[in-house]
Amino acid sequence: MAxxxxxxxxxxxxxxxxxxxxxxxxxxxxxLGIFVLLTLILWWTGLDFWSGLLFGLLLSMPISYFALRxxxxxxxxxxxxxxxxxxxxxxxxxxxxxxxxxx
Numbered sequence: 001m002a003x004x005x006x007x008x009x010x011x012x013x014x015x016x017x018x019x020x021x022x023x024x025x026x027x028x029x030x031x032l033g034i035f036v037l038l039t040l041i042l043w044w045t046g047l048d049f050w051s052g053l054l055f056g057l058l059l060s061m062p063i064s065y066f067a068l069r070x071x072x073x074x075x076x077x078x079x080x081x082x083x084x085x086x087x088x089x090x091x092x093x094x095x096x097x098x099x100x101x102x103x
Contacts, residue, residue, distance in 0.1 A: 018077070018078040018081055018082075019078070020075065020078040020079060020082065023071055023074045023075040023078060024075055026071045027068055027071045027072055027075055030064065030067070030068045030071065031060070031064045031068065034060045034063055034064050034067065034068075035056055035057060035060040035064075036056075038055075038056040038059050038060050038063070039052050039053055039056030039057075042055055042056050042059075
């Protein structure tokens with residue numbers, strides 16, 4: 001039952017879900033930055049345009065996976081908390097519409 005529990009605020013009501021947009025922007029900017037940096041390095045070392053883009057994209061994936069782990073985990077936590085809050089709100093609305101009380 002603890003997995004369905006909605007986080008509560010200090011006043012006892014449901015907590016507001018964490019902000020996702022800053023973590024999403026940080027993660028997206030980090031991924032793009034790593035891709036651009038690797039592509040520029042590969043062009044500087046002598047690869048042609050398309051090869052540099054391709055290898056920059058392929059190499060940026062594993063590097064981003066490890067380098068951006070903290071921001072990716074915070075983003076996942078925020079999305080999970082929002083999902084739980086939406087499920088709880090949906091259950092509350094269904095209970096109010098059916099005329100019953102939710103547990």
